[in-house]
Amino acid sequence: MAKISIDRISDVQVNRVASERTHLTEGAGSLDRRVRERYEKAGYHLAPKSKAEAQARGQRHFNGLMSSFPRLAVYPSDNGATVSVDIMPTRYLVGQAARDVISAEQLSFEQAQEMSPRMANVSLLVPVRMNNQYGLLSQIKGDALGSGQLHAALAAGNVSAKYLHSEHPLVTTLQHETSEEVGINLAQLDSTSFVFLIDEATTGQVNFASISQGADMDAILGAYEASVRQKLGGQLSLEVAALAYLPIASLAFIPLEGTQGLADIETFVPTKDGLESRVRTTGIRPYTQAVVEFMRSPENRRYLLEQSGL
Numbered sequence: 060m061a062k063i064s065i066d067r068i069s070d071v072q073v074n075r076v077a078s079e080r081t082h083l084t085e086g087a088g089s090l091d092r093r094v095r096e097r098y099e100k101a102g103y104h105l106a107p108k109s110k111a112e113a114q115a116r117g118q119r120h121f122n123g124l125m126s127s128f129p130r131l132a133v134y135p136s137d138n139g140a141t142v143s144v145d146i147m148p149t150r151y152l153v154g155q156a157a158r159d160v161i162s163a164e165q166l167s168f169e170q171a172q173e174m175s176p177r178m179a180n181v182s183l184l185v186p187v188r189m190n191n192q193y194g195l196l197s198q199i200k201g202d203a204l205g206s207g208q209l210h211a212a213l214a215a216g217n218v219s220a221k222y223l224h225s226e227h228p229l230v231t232t233l234q235h236e237t238s239e240e241v242g243i244n245l246a247q248l249d250s251t252s253f254v255f256l257i258d259e260a261t262t263g264q265v266n267f268a269s270i271s272q273g274a275d276m277d278a279i280l281g282a283y284e285a286s287v288r289q290k291l292g293g294q295l296s297l298e299v300a301a302l303a304y305l306p307i308a309s310l311a312f313i314p315l316e317g318t319q320g321l322a323d324i325e326t327f328v329p330t331k332d333g334l335e336s337r338v339r340t341t342g343i344r345p346y347t348q349a350v351v352e353f354m355r356s357p358e359n360r361r362y363l364l365e366q367s368g369l
Contacts (some may be wrong), residue, residue, distance in 0.1 A: 060168045061345035063353045065256040067362070069139030071267060075144055075211040075223050077368040080127055080176075081149040082156075084244060088147055091174035093160045094263075095225035101159065107364065122152045124220040125226075128177040128265060142147060142256060145229065146179055148220035154178040157263030171260035180266040181233045182257070182346070183214035183250055186307070186367035193364060194306045195350070196276060198240065199326060201300035204262075208342040209303055209321060211350040212268065213279070214240045229253065240299045241279060242286025248274055249368055259351045272368040280327055287329045301328040303341070307360055315350055321347075 080088045081100040090098075098104060106122040107113035113121035127149035134141040153176050161171050185196040195209045198281035218228060225231040234245040248271040255268040283302055290297055303326045320342045327334045343351075353359050 060141050060261050061349035062168070062258055063255050063257040063349050064258040065133055065140055065142060066254065066353070066359070068142055068252075068254050068256065069136070070141045071229065072141065072143040073228060074144065075146050075228070076147045078147065079124070080129060080149040081152070082153070090176055092155065093174055094153065094156045094176060096197070097159050098107060098153060098156040101156065103150075103156055106152060108150070115302045117324040118295045122150045124148050125151050125217045126179045126220050126223060127153065128179055131177065131230055131265070137275070138348050139208050141160060146218070146223060148223065149176065149178065151217070153264040161261055161263070164362065166261070170256065175260045178264045179218040179355045180215060180264050181218060181236070181239060181253070182212035182266050182268045183233060183245070183271060184268055184350070184363070185209065185248065185274045186364060187272045187274050187304075189276060189304055192306055192308060193369060194304050196274065196279060197305045197347075198299045199301040199303055200344070201298050202296035203298050207300070208344050209305070209324065210344045211347040213271070213302070215239070215266065215346070216240070227353060233269060241283045243282035247278070254366060255339060257346055258346045259349070261345055270363065270366045272366070274367070278328055284334050291331055297329070298316050300351050301326045307354055309364070
């Protein structure tokens with residue numbers, strides 16, 4: 060489960076802390092005891108820390124250096140909330156350790172919030188118009204966490220520690236993810252500043268979301284098709300298996316309880332002959348659950364469309 064815990068954000072202030080946040084960190088950046096214990100018990104601290112090390116050890120995956128928010132403070136105002144965060148380099152498997160605990164102990168959303176390491180993520184919501192209806196151009200996850208499920212953002216991803224040296228690490232990450240996953244430059248999507256914070260407590264993550272303005276759906280589909288064509292030819296796995304159209308109006312009628320999947324979703328699946336339109340039922344990511352819940356309100360739907368310029 061996830062929730063849009065802060066909306067109408069006016070500013071995100073990021074304070075970078077150079078030291079790595081580990082299972083041994085004490086004080087302000089310390090992790091929940093259960094996460095620390097699981098991290099060691101599962102041997103995550105012994106996993107390869109780079110792609111080169113993983114290859115040398117004959118392993119496919121490695122425990123890359125991502126980032127997390129040990130501190131997050133909100134300062135409301137009439138012009139929208141200012142959110143201030145500390146961000147620290149943090150290994151990817153810290154988030155996995157949190158997910159392990161949440162799953163094993165069947166924690167509620169509120170309980171998961173208390174122990175979440177708040178692994179740092181960013182995303183881009185892309186409102187578009189198709190067949191005289193407004194919707195979100197979203198993605199179907201490929202070879203990534205949540206494979207086969209619908210993620211309401213067009214592009215999303217972890218904030219890698221390598222971007223913490225840039226002037227705007229969250230924006231730099233979103234630029235990279237948009238280019239890598241969809242093959243389009245973020246500047247072409249004219250995105251807003253980050254206006255939502257989506258708390259994905261049950262995955263140990265939080266996600267700052269931006270909104271595109273005046274997105275050209277055909278241009279995005281064309282860019283995505285071109286970006287995956289070479290991968291399909293080389294039989295490489297896709298991080299984004301397909302794009303999907305999520306109608307905004309219909310979200311108001313989806314029950315909040317037990318939302319596990321969405322029916323009749325039009326997807327655009329890459330093939331060697333181009334994108335193929337297919338209607339399917341798909342499971343959804345916790346992020347998508349948060350968007351569905353938020354969009355049930357007419358006021359919230361208007362806000363999203365106003366921000367997008369539609």
